[in-house]
Amino acid sequence: MRNYTWLYGIFHWFVHYSMTILIVLYSGIVVIPFFIPVDFFGATFSINIIDIILACTLATIIDLDHLPVLKKFGFNKVVFAQKRLVSPLHNFFFLSFTSILSAFMAIFISKEIGVLVFVLIVHLLWDIFEDVFIFRTGFRRWEKTWGLNKEDMEKTYNELLQIEASRPPPEPRMKKISRKLRERSNRLKERGGRISKRFSRKPWKV
Numbered sequence: 001m002r003n004y005t006w007l008y009g010i011f012h013w014f015v016h017y018s019m020t021i022l023i024v025l026y027s028g029i030v031v032i033p034f035f036i037p038v039d040f041f042g043a044t045f046s047i048n049i050i051d052i053i054l055a056c057t058l059a060t061i062i063d064l065d066h067l068p069v070l071k072k073f074g075f076n077k078v079v080f081a082q083k084r085l086v087s088p089l090h091n092f093f094f095l096s097f098t099s100i101l102s103a104f105m106a107i108f109i110s111k112e113i114g115v116l117v118f119v120l121i122v123h124l125l126w127d128i129f130e131d132v133f134i135f136r137t138g139f140r141r142w143e144k145t146w147g148l149n150k151e152d153m154e155k156t157y158n159e160l161l162q163i164e165a166s167r168p169p170p171e172p173r174m175k176k177i178s179r180k181l182r183e184r185s186n187r188l189k190e191r192g193g194r195i196s197k198r199f200s201r202k203p204w205k206v
Helices: 006-027 049-073 078-082 093-108 111-134 149-168 171-198
Strands: 035-040 045-048
Touching: 006 049, 006 111, 045 049, 045 149, 093 111
Parallel strands: none
Antiparallel strands: 035 045
């Protein structure tokens, strides 16, 4: 299970926002008409910027259920926590509910509202893909349908503290760099010694 780094966080949200923008553009919805011209390699397009901002806002709001876990465990340990805890909105129950709601809205009420709800579905599907194929957390957390339990969060936090306490203290950065430089220098010396021995051998007499 890999850690959630700042670099991966940027990639995570780049994918979310890219998919959201593509959904809005290709669906052709117009909720609040506010078009701006965009020149793309000589081709001019009119983009409804307000609808894109609205869809990206919805895609961001759904992740607010991560804030209690993020505040408790920190950025680097959020994957450790999410593997063991249930998020109120990130589960199969909410995914099924939004799927039905999106289809119902698009067919009977408004295509625009149905597409905006569909943005949440795509957001959850990408999160599921990350959990299963990138962070290797499996489907177990997504199968539960209840919200975040404070007792479970405290129990998971204590488990993390026990794991951290059982690990050896991290090596100081400068000491680690010095050790790697010594190891590299020793390897170069050994390689140089083998090469010198090879050239110092006496040739075979004929």
